[in-house]
Amino acid sequence: MKFYKKRVSATIWQRRRLCLQANTYTTMIPGRFLDFSRCSRLRRRLQRVERKILRITGMNPDDFRWTRSQRKIERVGELIGERKVLLDRMFAGTPEEVARMERVNGLLFDLTQQMYRRSAALYRKVLTATYDPAFDDDVTVEGTLKYNCDGDNSVLCMTNDGYYGSDFGRMLRIIDWLYVRECDGFRLPEIERTICKSMESDDGPNMRDEEFGFENDLDDGTTWAEGALRHPAFKHICICHAVHDICTYKSYSIPDLLRMNDFWCEVKVVHQHIVEQDGSRMGWWERCTFEEFRDKMLAEAEQRPACYRFGQYIANRTMQLFPETAMLIMNAGTNNCFNDDTKVDAYLHEVFEQL
16 A cells, blocks of 8 residues: 555656646646646657657668668658647647747748749849840749758757657658658648749730739738647737648648748749750741741651651651640641651641641
């Protein structure tokens, strides 16, 4: 009987000490009481899940030899999903966490807006200054917003780290790696991205951002608080789409988001010069006469494999280059040269006229 009392006393003391270390988060939110024993059970489950992950990945975050096994990658992905669910269930919503959410939510909204504005500004720069028809066959502008976990500086500490008991540094590094390599279930590393805008001849520098397609129409003043983000502590915050993407569509929990410290907003302009073996540039048929178009196609046909007849090769080649146009003409039948070599010239003329 005495032994039983000692065990009970020790257990009560251990629970009280852990409660003090966690800053008594069970009473931090008015009107919301978190069951301490429930949180303890969730913490133990979380730590078991993370131990399983680290048994596969190892303790060194820079050692990715485990990624040579697809089976291990899939297992880690499953465990990461379990970890997210447990952390979201444990989320306490303390005043510190609410303040951090307000800051991160505002930051991600601002970065998204900057991404769209900068993309539009650089596209205007292409139209007015950097476009060179002698080189540029195509010019694309695209903006992205990502989280990059690249060491200790990419993960912040919080006073309630002990309450969750997660190894946030290693876990965020592993999750980030899975997104960077676009493993199964981790295919979309970007938090936000603009359209990939190709240069169009009808565009002018005086057009509005929205007319170019650079518009953040997902953040319209309506909160994206769904799933775990529908938390009483966040009811006064208009959750932006970037936060929604991280905590709903990706394998990050709310506690993970609050510790992220390395967001990369990038806008890339790509000038492309695309040339075929004979020197023809992309879209060459738009800059030639019918005679030049026909001569190029006939010259290619002269080098066709022996198994192809002349008209058959011309029909197949135009199907590769201009599938919709070629299909319409062949279905019409009048100038279909697939089975009739004598119709090659008429067929090519009809293709050229419809391009």
